[in-house]
Amino acid sequence: MKIQITFHRLLLAVFLMLSTSAIAQNYYVKSGNGINLRTGPGTHYPVVSTVPYNGEVKYLSDADGNWIRVDYHGQRGYVHSSNLSEEENKAQQNNTAQRQNNSTQSRNSINYQRNASAQQRQNTQRNYASRRYGYTTALGLRGGFTSGVSLKHFVNNNGALEFVVGSRWHGVSLTGMYQWHSSNALGVPGLSWEYGLGLRAGFYDGRYYYRHYYKKPCNNPNNPNCYTYYYNRDPGVRMLGVVGIGGLEYQFPSVPLTFSVDLMPHFYLPHYWGTFWDGSVSLRYVFK
Structure with missing residues (x-):
């Protein structure tokens, strides 16, 4: 009988762990100006930190209304769920990639212009000698x-x-x-x-x-x-x-x-x- 009770408790513990793991998930800030991480579920609570746009927070638990308790880089507090999204903003990723691509193209263009300028100087020197x-x-x-x-x-x-x-x-x-x-x-x-x-x-x-x-x-x-x-x-x-x-x-x-x-x-x-x-x-x- 004791073995059966212990086994049931073990199953319950495993179920709770799996449930917690399933419930816990990450959210991303979709507000363009970022959101405030507060000490309580309301705007009248003090601000702990500010989470930037597309910043990642870890869900901990529900709170009053549409407020939830989250973790942001070790800082725990409350944010309003309407400012969160389950998916990272793809436009931001595309913009970042585009900026990186533009930066690479700009560097390549600068290098090309430098090389072209150096080649032009060499050609000018050769023409200078020949003329x-x-x-x-x-x-x-x-x-x-x-x-x-x-x-x-x-x-x-x-x-x-x-x-x-x-x-x-x-x-x-x-x-x-x-x-x-x-x-x-x-x-x-x-x-x-x-x-x-x-x-x-x-x-x-x-x-x-x-x-x-x-x-x-x-x-x-x-x-x-x-x-x-x-x-x-x-x-x-x-x-x-x-x-x-x-x-x-x-x-x-x-x-x-x-x-x-x-x-x-x-x-x-x-x-x-x-x-x-x-x-x-x-x-x-x-x-x-």
């Missing part, structure tokens, strides 16, 4: 025996046209040249050899262009050394000649400037009076 330091047009000043304004424009990777408006002998000269360039001169990056040929037209004061052996202007009609040149030459001498150029040019890596040193020998076909050595230095601003 004669990477500049096409530069404008600046020449200073020397013939001083003036210089415009230089590259027509291909190694060839450029230079135009110079210069001043000498109380007059003006117009020079146009084609120049060849060889980069990495003397093993220095940014330094190149330049050499070429061209034409020059001059419009000078004859009294300064033609000089006697004392190297003074022939502007004295009573000077026998200047007599022939002074009376036989118009003060406005017009002439055309051939000009050459050879020198070095350097482009600064961090500023849009070029600097060159060169010699420009030339001689005029009419009114020939020797070969002239025209040395100069140039500083130009790079436009593109």
Whole structure:
């Protein structure tokens, strides 16, 4: 008889455990602002904690009305059942997954842009090297025996046209040249050899262009050394000649400037009076 009673009690205990396990379940907060966990079944009871949206609570027991007793991370209290759902909010999961996916895509996009930017810099550096330091047009000043304004424009990777408006002998000269360039001169990056040929037209004061052996202007009609040149030459001498150029040019890596040193020998076909050595230095601003 005692064994039977004990067995019945054991069955009852197992039944109660299974019932409790079946009854106990988890709920999820469906209120967008979260809910308050209170010390009693009513809004007039103090707040123990706040359970956020989609937060998980464990059901413990029923209370007055629609209030139930729950456990939230070890904190026990009461919440209103109308704010709970038996299923976790799928929209929240989808939004979270979407945010993670968007974040991953954003990181991938940033990495792609960084890689593309790095590749573009490499391509620019390669083009910079192949395109004669990477500049096409530069404008600046020449200073020397013939001083003036210089415009230089590259027509291909190694060839450029230079135009110079210069001043000498109380007059003006117009020079146009084609120049060849060889980069990495003397093993220095940014330094190149330049050499070429061209034409020059001059419009000078004859009294300064033609000089006697004392190297003074022939502007004295009573000077026998200047007599022939002074009376036989118009003060406005017009002439055309051939000009050459050879020198070095350097482009600064961090500023849009070029600097060159060169010699420009030339001689005029009419009114020939020797070969002239025209040395100069140039500083130009790079436009593109």
